[in-house]
Amino acid sequence: MLTRQPLVVEVLRGHVVESVHQVMVAVVSEAGHLLHGWGNTNYATYPRSAIKMLQALPLIESGAADKFELKDEWLALACASHRGEPKHLEALSAWAHKIGVAESALACGPHLPYNEAAAHEFIRHNKKPTAFCNNCAGKHLALISTCLHLGEDYHGYEKHDHAAQKRLRNILTETMKVDHGKIPEGIDGCGIQTYAVPLQAIAIGMSTFINQHTNERRKQAAQRLTRVVTSNPFYIAGSDDFATSVIQKTQGRAIIKGGAEGVFAGFLPDKKVAFALKVADGAGRAAQFAASQVLLHLGGMNLDEGKALSKFTQPHITNWKGDMVGTLRIAKPQ
Incomplete structure (x- = not known):
């Protein structure tokens, strides 16, 4: 099905449509x-965290994952937007110790864990x-590990002209078919850096993980990441x-990843399809619901x-007492 009409997510409170995405x-x-x-499948947008599996490919292809004998859960974290739970932090600390770098080497800024219970503990x-x-x-x-394996100075790895960022641009150019x-x-x-690409290009990039006709090194790296994500969804x-x-409920028959500002991307290994979506106004709840309906x-x-995941596939709007006061739905085409 191809239509210029976007999917429309309606948020209802009672019987009144309160928001439209x-x-x-x-x-x-x-x-x-x-x-x-x-x-508009050519809508240019930043994929944000939705493409972390693509960004993790150099960790495998360079040989860094094997050189440092990285555990599968660490490789999954390379593809992740983790929620800061104790097991996440323990695994990250162990990984950093394995490659011999301090936490201060990471260029990402700190924030409270996304997991509410973990944040409350802090x-x-x-x-x-x-x-x-x-x-x-x-x-x-993952970026630091790859630099260390290749004998590069990892300091400044987040800068535009660093070898690590050039490597990411190359892998994204190759997989998304956009320079x-x-x-x-x-x-x-x-x-x-994050790069504004057509939505269809994001989906094409994710098709890397179902493409049996790419070169052998890329195929093996993609299959390995698919395996570790399937086995370590937490x-x-x-x-x-x-x-x-x-990922848990489907046992890897659906691999998905979200990104900020209403982006989702993923692939279905058995169906041999990949997808990407973007909510025009960046609403996260609409993106999650739309992704569930696409799946x-x-x-x-x-x-x-779908029924077992009804919290996501049939989400309810509740008040502070927990009473259901509304719902989300896909609007019928006009």
Whole structure:
């Protein structure tokens, strides 16, 4: 299905539509051909954290993961937006110790854990968040690990002209089929570059993980990351998170990753399709709901799995007492 009309997520309170969010979606085949589209599939946007699996490819392809004998949960953290739970922080600390760097080497700024219970623990004990608490800490350790393996000075690895960033531009250019040296860029929340690309290009990039016709090194790296994410979904995000829950419930038949400002991307290994979506106004709850509906539409989740994940697939609006006062839905086309 291809339509210029975006998906429209309506937020109802009672029987009244209180908010409306327009969602653009691109779905591509193993070869990167557009199969389904809603709205402007060439809409240029920053993928943000939705493409961390692509950004983790150099860690595998360079040989750094094998050189340092990195554990699978660490490799999953390289692809993650972790929620700062104790197991996340313990794994990151162990990884840094393994490669011989201090936490201060990470260029990402600290923030409180995204997990509410973990954040409350920090506040209760008057602990200051550190760089490991940053949801992108695994990506940063991956960049540093790769630099160390290749004999590069990792200091300043977040800077535009550092070898680490040139490597990321190259991998994103190769996988998304868009020259990342010639497109607008900004600085992501964790301090490294992010690049504005067409939505369809994000989906094409994610098709790397289902493409059996790429070179052998790329294919093996993609398969390895798919395996570790499937086996370690907790480390992709954390407890009670949408992405973690989908990967767990489907046992890896759907791999998804969210990014800031209403972006989601993912792939379905069995169906041989990849997708990307963007909510025009950046609303996260609309992005999560739209992603769940795209997964159901594409067969990434079956009806039983959808029911088991009803918190995400059929979300309710509640008041502070916990009473249901509204819901979300996909509007019917006009």
